[in-house]
Amino acid sequence: MKVHNIGIIMNGVTGRMGTNQHLLRSIAEIIKQGGIKVSSGEIIMPDPILVGRDIHKLEKLSQLSGVKKMTTNVDEALADPHNIIYFDSQTTGRRAEGVRKAVKAGKHVYCEKPIAIDTKTALELYELCKAAGLKNGVVQDKLWLPGIMKLKRLIQNGFFGEILSVRGEFGYWVFEGHSIPAQRPSWNYRKEDDGGIIVDMLCHWRYVLDHVFGKVKAVSCLGATHIPERIDEQGKAYKCTADDAAYATFELEGGVIAHFNSSWAVRVRRDDLLTLQVDGTKGSAVAGLRECYTQHYGNTPKPVWNPDIEQPIKFFEGWSKVPEQEVFENAFKVQWELFLRHVVKDEPFPWDLREGAKGVQLAEKGIESWEKRCWLDVPEL
Structure with missing residues (x-):
């Protein structure tokens, strides 16, 4: 048996995402399963060092x-x-220095x-890797969520007909910390520490839209800081200087309109913390993280507006659950395996740092749109 023992420097892995998704649910699980089987006589085995x-x-x-x-x-x-x-x-502000050192x-x-x-720094990191001949990638985990994968299958099978619109609802109530401890780190709410939901979530929406529905052509975004004060990890009150909610509309290639509400100051009354509704000429779908x-058009009810009577249509009853047709693993683990195969076997991996730069670009355009209160085109990088 040929074993590729791959040394991986895992920097910043003591943070919430690094610990849970990347170490415990990805790399540690790959090790437990006996590595990544490339062929009957060849495996890739991660050998991480925690930093x-x-x-x-x-x-x-x-x-x-x-x-x-x-x-x-x-x-x-x-x-x-x-x-x-x-x-x-690591936190976003430390990342460029770490990547530059790694490339060197x-x-x-x-x-x-x-x-x-x-965006300038993001593209610089991509160009550094490219010039050095180094393989590079960015985490774009939501592409492998079961709910998103099921949407992609519906699109591939022509279920929607012509897709008209995509509506995303993301978020939940992040406690301020005065009585109940916050479930997100305090730096998320400080602009001086590179916090803010626009920077965080528009990077996600860029790759989801680009890779599932169509390339983003233009954006209009409104941000807000709904909660002005929170309590930090030391129990001290601090002023929130970054946006905790974003209301963004995107024009996609092909005429699809997408709108995403992202908020850490919203209470959930929907199927999941993230839901996407896709409406098309032949059918619609609503996807959460997993379901x-x-x-279909043939099952669509015909409502008539009449606020004087109780609504006779039970709208939730007209929807059918997509059955489990595939086995879905942790989305972060799936992408880790693809990246390791890319490094060892040179298999394709299109989610490089240039794709990551596109996410940063959309976040920057979203903030600029908010500041200028206008629509902005999103040029090709």
Whole structure:
């Protein structure tokens, strides 16, 4: 059996996403399953080293994950020739420096989004990797969510006819911390720390729209800071300087109109924390993170407006649940496996840092649109 032991520097993995999605549910699970089977006689086995600034957090994470190697010195990890991949899940403002160091050390790069705080820097990181001949990728996890995958299958099978519109609702109530502890880190709500929901979520909506429904051509966005004060991790009150809600409309290639509401100040009365409704000439679908429901043209009721009587149509009853036709794994794990196969076997991986730069571009255009109170075109990068 040929085994490719791949050293992976996991920088910033002590954070919420790095710990849960990338280490415990992705890399640790790949190790537990015996690696990635490339063929009957060949596997890829991750060999991670945990990198962070707090040794006590690293030690706890090592015990939790079973990964023994750790360091607080990223330069030491970069100097080890065994480590050929650099992964970055630090806060956004630290990412560019980490990627530049990794490129200089000759490491392939895989990182969380947003890949940088501005489009210029994001494109620079892509060009650095390209010039050095290094493989690179950005996390675009929602493309592998079961609900999104089911939508893609419906599109591939022509279920919708002509797609007219996409409506996304994302978010939940993030507690302020005065009585109930917040479930998101405080830096998310400080602009000076690169926080804000526009920067965070428009990067997601860019790749979902581009890869599922059509390329984004233009954007109109309104942001808001609904909650002016929150409590930080030390129990101290702080002023919220970043947007906690975004209301954005996108014009897509082919004439599709998409609208996404994103908010950390909304209470959920829908199927999931993220729902997408897609309406077409022949049918509609509503997808959450895992489930998807459809209504065909032939099953569409014919409402008549009459507010003087109780609504006779039970609208939820006219939808059919899409059955489970595939086995879906953790979306982050799926993309990790694809990236590792890309590095080792040179298999295709279109989600490179240039795709990550597109997400940063849309976030920047969204903020500019909010500031100028106008529609803005989104040019090709």
